[in-house]
Amino acid sequence: xxxxxxxxxxxxxxxxLIVFVIICVNFLLFRIVxxxxxxxxxxxxxxxxxxxxxxxxxxxxxxxxxxxxxxYLRQLFLNGNLGVSIxxxxxxxxxxxxxxxxxxxxxxxxxIIAIILGTILGAITGWKTGTKLDxxxxxxxxxxxxxxxxxxxxxxxxxFAYRIxxxxxxxxxxxxxxxxxxxxxxxxxxxxxxxxVAVLIGYVGQYVLITRNSMQDVLDQDYILxxxxxxxxxxxxxxxxxxxxxxxxVVTMTGMNLARAVTGSLQVEIVFSWPGIGRLMYEAILKxxxxxxxxxxxxxxxxxxxxxxxxxxxxxxxxxxxxxxxxQ
Numbered sequence: 001x002x003x004x005x006x007x008x009x010x011x012x013x014x015x016x017l018i019v020f021v022i023i024c025v026n027f028l029l030f031r032i033v034x035x036x037x038x039x040x041x042x043x044x045x046x047x048x049x050x051x052x053x054x055x056x057x058x059x060x061x062x063x064x065x066x067x068x069x070x071x072y073l074r075q076l077f078l079n080g081n082l083g084v085s086i087x088x089x090x091x092x093x094x095x096x097x098x099x100x101x102x103x104x105x106x107x108x109x110x111x112i113i114a115i116i117l118g119t120i121l122g123a124i125t126g127w128k129t130g131t132k133l134d135x136x137x138x139x140x141x142x143x144x145x146x147x148x149x150x151x152x153x154x155x156x157x158x159x160f161a162y163r164i165x166x167x168x169x170x171x172x173x174x175x176x177x178x179x180x181x182x183x184x185x186x187x188x189x190x191x192x193x194x195x196x197v198a199v200l201i202g203y204v205g206q207y208v209l210i211t212r213n214s215m216q217d218v219l220d221q222d223y224i225l226x227x228x229x230x231x232x233x234x235x236x237x238x239x240x241x242x243x244x245x246x247x248x249x250v251v252t253m254t255g256m257n258l259a260r261a262v263t264g265s266l267q268v269e270i271v272f273s274w275p276g277i278g279r280l281m282y283e284a285i286l287k288x289x290x291x292x293x294x295x296x297x298x299x300x301x302x303x304x305x306x307x308x309x310x311x312x313x314x315x316x317x318x319x320x321x322x323x324x325x326x327x328q
């Protein structure tokens with residue numbers, strides 16, 4: 001099969017193969033731990049052999065490796081079961097789904113604003129290469145992109161939450177208040193402002209630099225020179241010719257950043273105690289809650305594969321220079 005449809009099927013087939021490999025690796029996470037994983041999770045010397053065997057059955061560690069793998073696939077594909085949390089004694093899927101909307105709300109808000117702001121500033125600095133404005137934007141973008149997220153989070157927390165007191169120190173809502181409707185979302189936005197800014201800062205610098213470099217490459221193309229020779233207005237060249245083609249690398253980066261929206265921003269969520277996926281991973285590491293970690297690793301990896309697949313399909317559709325069939 002040739003053409004774009006063949007390209008789509010090849011990409012989907014590759015993604016399915018990668019996901020299957022990820023599932024196999026995720027299955028082995030418990031099994032490659034040196035020693036007895038049950039003893040590592042439950043360090044109580046008073047546990048009897050009967051209790052240990054019961055826990056093995058509960059966590060899918062009884063029987064041969066092949067039997068465990070078949071049972072793991074059956075639970076995963078038929079029931080969507082990722083196991084049971086050790087410390088919460090609830091299904092891992094339920095625990096993750098409770099935290100996932102909080103992370104999506106935080107990171108997607110920051111990414112969307114960063115895409116708009118970073119693309120506009122990147123296009124301007126790429127168009128004004130060599131000017132003082134270009135030097136100012138590039139230097140500040142490099143600085144913002146280089147600063148670790150936890151440093152930005154700590155500065156914002158100490159300055160605006162602790163010193164000035166303009167924003168809350170932690171959490172997603174004000175404890176003790178049973179707000180509903182618009183008042184509830186205003187309270188959430190008040191708590192989310194500083195974490196969102198901390199996530200936003202790194203993304204903006206990234207988008208400015210990528211868009212700027214792409215704009216410089218596009219402006220050197222022959223069709224831009226031809227448009228100028230025909231007397232086309234500079235604003236039209238920027239909007240309809242340069243920016244349209246310079247936006248392609250931004251699409252690729254957006255797909256990766258949207259995948260990170262599922263994984264969350266671990267450092268920011270820890271600093272601000274934001275109850276999202278990143279915070280959940282941190283808590284699971286401290287408590288040695290291996291089923292939670294196993295479920296999170298699977299979701300993180302699959303989300304990145306899916307995001308890459310979507311970006312490849314979009315890129316293959318919008319870029320007229322890509323040939324997807326006949327070995328071209």
